[in-house]
Amino acid sequence: MKAMILGADGYIGWPLSMKMANAYGEVVVVDNYATRRLVADVGGISAMPIGADLKERAQRFEKHYPGKKMHVIEGDLKHPAFVEALIRKYKPETIIHLAQQRSAPYSQISTTHALYTQVNNVSSNLNLLFAMHKYAPKAHLLKMGSMGEYGTPNIAIEEGFMDIEYKGRKDKITVPRMGGSWYHQSKIFDSYNVAFANRVWGLRATDVMQGVVYGNRTAEMIDEGLLTRLDIDSIWGTVINKYCAQLIALKKLLIYGKGLMTRGFLSLEDSISALFLLTENPPAEGEYRIVNQLDRTYNTYELAEKVKKIGEELGFESTFETVENPRVEKQEHYYEVVHEKLPSVGFKPKHSVDGQIREIIKDLDRYRSVWIRKKSLLMPNVYWNRSENSEASKKEAWLYRYITKGFTGKPPELGAEGSPG
Numbered sequence: 001m002k003a004m005i006l007g008a009d010g011y012i013g014w015p016l017s018m019k020m021a022n023a024y025g026e027v028v029v030v031d032n033y034a035t036r037r038l039v040a041d042v043g044g045i046s047a048m049p050i051g052a053d054l055k056e057r058a059q060r061f062e063k064h065y066p067g068k069k070m071h072v073i074e075g076d077l078k079h080p081a082f083v084e085a086l087i088r089k090y091k092p093e094t095i096i097h098l099a100q101q102r103s104a105p106y107s108q109i110s111t112t113h114a115l116y117t118q119v120n121n122v123s124s125n126l127n128l129l130f131a132m133h134k135y136a137p138k139a140h141l142l143k144m145g146s147m148g149e150y151g152t153p154n155i156a157i158e159e160g161f162m163d164i165e166y167k168g169r170k171d172k173i174t175v176p177r178m179g180g181s182w183y184h185q186s187k188i189f190d191s192y193n194v195a196f197a198n199r200v201w202g203l204r205a206t207d208v209m210q211g212v213v214y215g216n217r218t219a220e221m222i223d224e225g226l227l228t229r230l231d232i233d234s235i236w237g238t239v240i241n242k243y244c245a246q247l248i249a250l251k252k253l254l255i256y257g258k259g260l261m262t263r264g265f266l267s268l269e270d271s272i273s274a275l276f277l278l279t280e281n282p283p284a285e286g287e288y289r290i291v292n293q294l295d296r297t298y299n300t301y302e303l304a305e306k307v308k309k310i311g312e313e314l315g316f317e318s319t320f321e322t323v324e325n326p327r328v329e330k331q332e333h334y335y336e337v338v339h340e341k342l343p344s345v346g347f348k349p350k351h352s353v354d355g356q357i358r359e360i361i362k363d364l365d366r367y368r369s370v371w372i373r374k375k376s377l378l379m380p381n382v383y384w385n386r387s388e389n390s391e392a393s394k395k396e397a398w399l400y401r402y403i404t405k406g407f408t409g410k411p412p413e414l415g416a417e418g419s420p421g
């Protein structure tokens, strides 16, 4: 099997799965619907309809793209026996690992939420590394990290590695990490674990330090049934997507603090193209490659100005409202990111942020009946400096059971595609 996509029911995973199935004819797609459940846990919902489950989405895809096949496997990557069975059966050449708890605010709600995030992310990744070592040692792992692993240092962020000279001696070291949430800390653990698997087993891997993704459409979404999830609440949404929802529902854009926090951004479709290109141009056997994946940087105030202006053109008036920054982060800082590896394999971003903002606003307006009743969730309610944010989620006992469930009992079946035995 050429490609396996882990986390295929997600925001990035679904459009990437469609692109890969079209390119390679067939793909294996895996998910346990954790994001659907955890978004529901805080009262949220995808602002665009995404159907009942991955099987239904795959059937619709196959109907619209005759001759292309998605092998759907439902299961939890926290379960080592399940991951082993998966890799042993399909022996993929490329494994794209997106299957993680990816909300920084969610990880900050309470001890249980931080625990869930780190247990889910670190254990699933470890299971995958061991299974690859055993059953697909030559495969290419494309692991989604985050630009947030680096933090905001007062020097340029090199692409993974940097030369240093210290007390008269020289070396090449990995760029230091300083995560901004328990979620980002889990990504840092993962990066070090992937690098270790490379050193001891020679595992071939690309660790993608991905910037913030925005947008909601890709070329493959030729029918409403093929849309991807779009989160707009304060816990699960990313900043541009959230501003667009605030514009429509609140008629005001919520600026965190001074709004001068700067990050790297990339549109959804450009992100998909970049991941596809990295699959087509893998690292050498035994190589561990780090790629900084972004188009360009913006501060959050600049982005709000864009959303306000484009909103006006589309008939949506809004004002700015400054709110306490719920995050603990530098409000003003230097930010420069080196990103040369993607251009070196032919990557050219195609989508302007303005064009994407226009599309998001139009779609959020089209699907307002799906999400507008949830508009109270647009206000931030998880604060980094509080020890508990209980109003955000009252279901900790449930979450605790959910953490442990993945490890215990019989491994999930590989379903119609075969059994793990």
Ligand SMILES: NC(=O)c1ccc[n+]([C@@H]2O[C@H](COP(=O)([O-])OP(=O)(O)OC[C@H]3O[C@@H](n4cnc5c(N)ncnc54)[C@H](O)[C@@H]3O)[C@@H](O)[C@H]2O)c1
Binding pocket: 006, 007, 008, 009, 010, 011, 012, 013, 030, 031, 032, 033, 034, 035, 036, 075, 076, 077, 078, 097, 098, 099, 100, 101, 102, 120, 124, 144, 145, 146, 147, 210, 211, 212, 213, 214, 229, 238
């Ligand atoms: N969206 C962004 O802006 C962004 C930015 C930087 C990095 N990333 C990274 O990219 C990846 C994908 O992000 P996304 O926005 O598509 O997130 P998402 O939450 O929409 O998708 C992740 C998918 O993984 C699944 N999943 C989680 N844990 C699982 C498990 N134990 N077993 C099986 N499936 C599991 C979820 O159900 C979900 O469908 C994540 O690793 C995220 O950290 C995303």
